[in-house]
Amino acid sequence: MTQTSLSDPSMAADDAALRRHLLDAALPDLMDRAEALCRSGHGRIVSYSRKVFIPLTQLCRDLCHYCTFSRVPGRGQKAYLTPDEVLAIAREGQRAGCTEALFTLGEKPELRHGVARDELARLGHDSTLSYLTAMCDLVLKQTGLLPHVNAGTMEADEMAALRRVSVSQGLMLETISDRLGEKGGPHYRSPDKVPARRLETIRLAGELSVPFTSGILIGIGETRAERIDALLALRDLHRRYGHIQEIIVQNFRAKPRTPMAGHPEPDMDDLLWTIAVARLILGPDMNIQAPPNLSSADYPRLLTAGINDWGGISPVTPDHVNPEAPWPAIERLRAATATQGRLLVPRLPVYPAYALDSARWQEPSLASLVRQGMDGEGFARDDDWCPGSTVTPRVRPPAPGLEPDAGIAALLDRAVAGEMLGEAEITRLFATRDVEVEQVCTAADNLRRMVNGDTVTYVVNRNINYTNICTYKCGFCAFSKGSTEDHLRGKPYDLDQGEVLRRVAEAATRGATEVCLQGGIHPHYTGDTYLTLARAIRAASPDMHIHAFSALEVSQGAATLGLPVRDFLARLKAAGLSTLPGTAAEVLDDEIRDVICPDKLSTTEWLEVIGTAHELGLPTTATIMFGHVDHPRHWARHLIRIRDLQRRTGGFTEFVPLPFVHMEAPMALRGRTRKGPTFREVRLMHAVARLVLHPLIANIQLSWVKLGPAGAHIVLDGGVNDLGGTLMDESISRAAGTRHGQEMPPEAMEDLILAAGRTPRQRTTLYGPVDAATQALGRGAAPLAPLVLTAPRKQDNKRPPAEQVRKESVCHAE
Structure with a gap:
């Protein structure tokens, strides 16, 4: 099977054959073809979003066995960040040059925790999603940061309300396996982790033209065949609506004080295999991300398997979902990316294809902010200079060790020779x-x-x-x-x-x-x-x-x-x-x-x-x-x-x-x-x-x-x-x-x-x-x-x- 045929719609009908091929192929072969496919779609560019992380609430009604983000409310502890606290975090991100305000929260904590219901009432809201909508609007108006929300499973009206105050949304599918929700499984007693419910939320995002992030979590007990099936399901939704702007391949990390603290983590080869498979299933144009902070010093190797994005990197806030794994500094990330001959480029919460078509993918007021924040290719502006301003323009030195492009050199030679x-x-x-x-x-x-x-x-x-x-x-x-x-x-x-x-x-x-x-x-x-x-x-x-x-x-x-x-x-x-x-x-x-x-x-x-x-x-x-x-x-x-x-x-x-x-x-x-x-x-x-x-x-x-x-x-x-x-x-x-x-x-x-x-x-x-x-x-x-x-x-x-x-x-x- 050729490299291109793996993502060819004419071959997708025979998913069983595709699944067998991917399960049987050698890892080096899969990686070589995946990296080539990625390069054909994205060239040398590897993107990231400069974000500030706003954990609106860490209460959740689900009891995922690997999660340390969710916590049980303690005596005297607030269930939600106040508006002033939200703004303080957002303004710190604004000062640091962030473009994204990432709102992350537990799912519908008011359905489980009385303290959440009481605090929401004091804040003037009857649901977490209503409060989230108000806080997105507050950050937009006060800072101009572009909200991206990970709000869990939602109904269409809830998603539509958030669409008016956020430029993109996300929900990890994680797995398509129902058995992981059975007793003893990592999703037992987690009603929002039912795959069908999550797929329906992702489908609704397509109907509402919401630029959407999804992905899979590997190493929690699923099989490789189930990973493939999850990716195929996401592929099919994207083919129907064109709204999935990014797929994350996230590796499970065992965390102390969780039921899965002793569960084995997937090794680097397993992660590389899954990334390569995702690229070959989803094709050259999809944006595929793997978080660099979850792969220790080996993370530049992920580029050889087909990713073109590092996800959100914050210069001011920790990764609240994985607090034990700090993000790399952006300049260090740039240098590491250069070791693989790639160029690190900032993006907005919406990827270029969606930013360039903002009239379709965002509300008019948000589309204006997206346009103002982007360059001519839809990536983020890389400084605050603009023509006519008194801001002093700056030119950053090239990333250390990054070699010039041979294809560009050939074009330059032809131009200097007078070729048209x-x-x-x-x-x-x-x-x-x-x-x-x-x-x-x-x-x-x-x-x-x-x-x-x-x-x-x-x-x-x-x-x-x-x-x-x-x-x-x-x-x-x-x-x-x-x-x-x-x-x-x-x-x-x-x-x-x-x-x-x-x-x-x-x-x-x-x-x-x-x-x-x-x-x-x-x-x-x-x-x-x-x-x-x-x-x-x-x-x-x-x-x-x-x-x-x-x-x-x-x-x-x-x-x-x-x-x-x-x-x-x-x-x-x-x-x-x-x-x-x-x-x-x-x-x-x-x-x-x-x-x-x-x-x-x-x-x-x-x-x-x-x-x-x-x-x-x-x-x-x-x-x-x-x-x-x-x-x-x-x-x-x-x-x-x-x-x-x-x-x-x-x-x-x-x-x-x-x-x-x-x-x-x-x-x-x-x-x-x-x-x-x-x-x-x-x-x-x-x-x-x-x-x-x-x-x-x-x-x-x-x-x-x-x-x-x-x-x-x-x-x-x-x-x-x-x-x-x-x-x-x-x-x-x-x-x-x-x-x-x-x-x-x-x-x-x-x-x-x-x-x-x-x-x-x-x-x-x-x-x-x-x-x-x-x-x-x-x-x-x-x-x-x-x-x-x-x-x-x-x-x-x-x-x-x-x-x-x-x-x-x-x-x-x-």
Whole structure:
């Protein structure tokens, strides 16, 4: 029987044959195939959840013969943690960087213990599950930790109530053997350990779309055949509902002062056999966990049998179920995982597949918290940095002894050689972690050195956003305003021509060689508005480079004049336009555009406008605004589309990754986005862009406004050769919530570049030299005069034709 056939649905019907095969196969053979199957589904990643353990009550109506978690209430002892005690534990976990609040409790103690009933009444509840629901809600609202609950067997209404306040739930099947509940068995006098009852709870979780954890407990008297039957039962439920996100294979540990204190424990080979069998039955995609603290120093060997998860690891609370077995410290766990060539990655209580589909698997309010806590692949964010924040980003050194990946090395060699990588290969580069990230960034930086040397360029420029009024709203944009939206950040404005020209003249006196003009899609602007603006600037400042008008503004302007885009671009060029910004691109994939800007230019339309500009001799930049509802496959598609257009036209001057700033973005405020990309993702976006776009685009630029000086310093070492513009007036990112200022003058630019061990050079927009006299104007420049934000003016003209043709939205949350 082949490795794949063991998890093939066509073979599952013959479970008897499968059972015989698994019972007869040699352990090394089972382990080899299980590990290979695990690698095919999860690669090198081994996950864990950073949790705080909240034992709400240790009373239980069951009398399992191996359990020390359950206890008999003593005189004067409380039956339940109080709300204050629950919050104290949760807040300690919050301070330690936990993402999960694991609520563990005995089953329905009020059905056995009067003290439980009395205390629940004093707390204002009639059941343990009612109190649990309230405490989950309390922790959610006060700390933002994501509750995962192990609440025992439940009815559908109880589970549904908990679903509203927890992101996932769990119940160990333990065994499918009824005989273990007979007199003398470990589950005697434990009514909630009846296998049929537990299977029904797990089934109900499937009906309710609850991400669910289950598993088996081995070594309590069951046979290997019964273990297989239990795993097959779980497999069948998962095939029906798709809700079992994790299977735990837990080995029995004998504990003092229990009826099974002298019972033999399963040895390592028995545990390895069971893990391998679980993997072969459940297939490559299932998450299979074995607790590391129950296998002493041998636990890294568990990775060779097919697990891909270590379970919940707490930096602050003990394992209350197995208090004699402390969890390994997370850094020690990381190093141990590396000994098997694997990468330790934090996850949320919900695994990536369920986090990425949170609209199905969580209540809306919880789905928002899951999105905010995850990265682009659905794992947990690995630090508290986000674009625009003042938190200093950090880069952890690779796990000691962890070797780079040979497959990644082969992809990097091909990219450096100028080969065109495909979508799956680029997506793989974006998925790198730990030592692999350094592998990618080092390759990108070596390529940067080969192409650009050690020079880092920048341009002295001024941003002029001539209006923030926009008829339509993109979900990511905090800059645009309606004409009467004074309550939003900043008042609506519409600069008159005199104020625009004043800013251009002031920029020239401060050494600027470029003005960058962009604005909202004002309901009364026409193509003539843009033409008039370009002509006025060109007449007033003949030597100033006019970098203006996104693809969206060009499309809108052409539509209002009834012109083809090509003809309108030609008129703009004749009026003085020099280059176009590559904004309004966001992510060039309509799967994403349909969510964040459904009324905006489609991917094809954006590429057509920009491609036409290139054909007319108007170079442009290329951008990506990433880290909101997008994922690595979308980034790969974006890069491929930029690369393909550059191969045809050669018109892109640089590629500029723009990390999404979430703080004031409407979609983020409604809980529909992530908190921007993680810093790992930011580093990879710049590095992968360098590699994928080579040799077609030579310049990779970072956005210091979004990264801050500390982030820029780090990202410079991953393939970047340009710091962009000094900006003078930055308003779009600041409207979104970034806290990194509105100008970085030449002196600060050069200090940052020198601190990174590189050589600064001021450039023009098209990467030409800047004369010494102009450079001198930018040094020690006078402060900017106060801005005049011209209030919206009454318009007598009718709305432009574009309003009647199609709705467009502002493009400049970038």
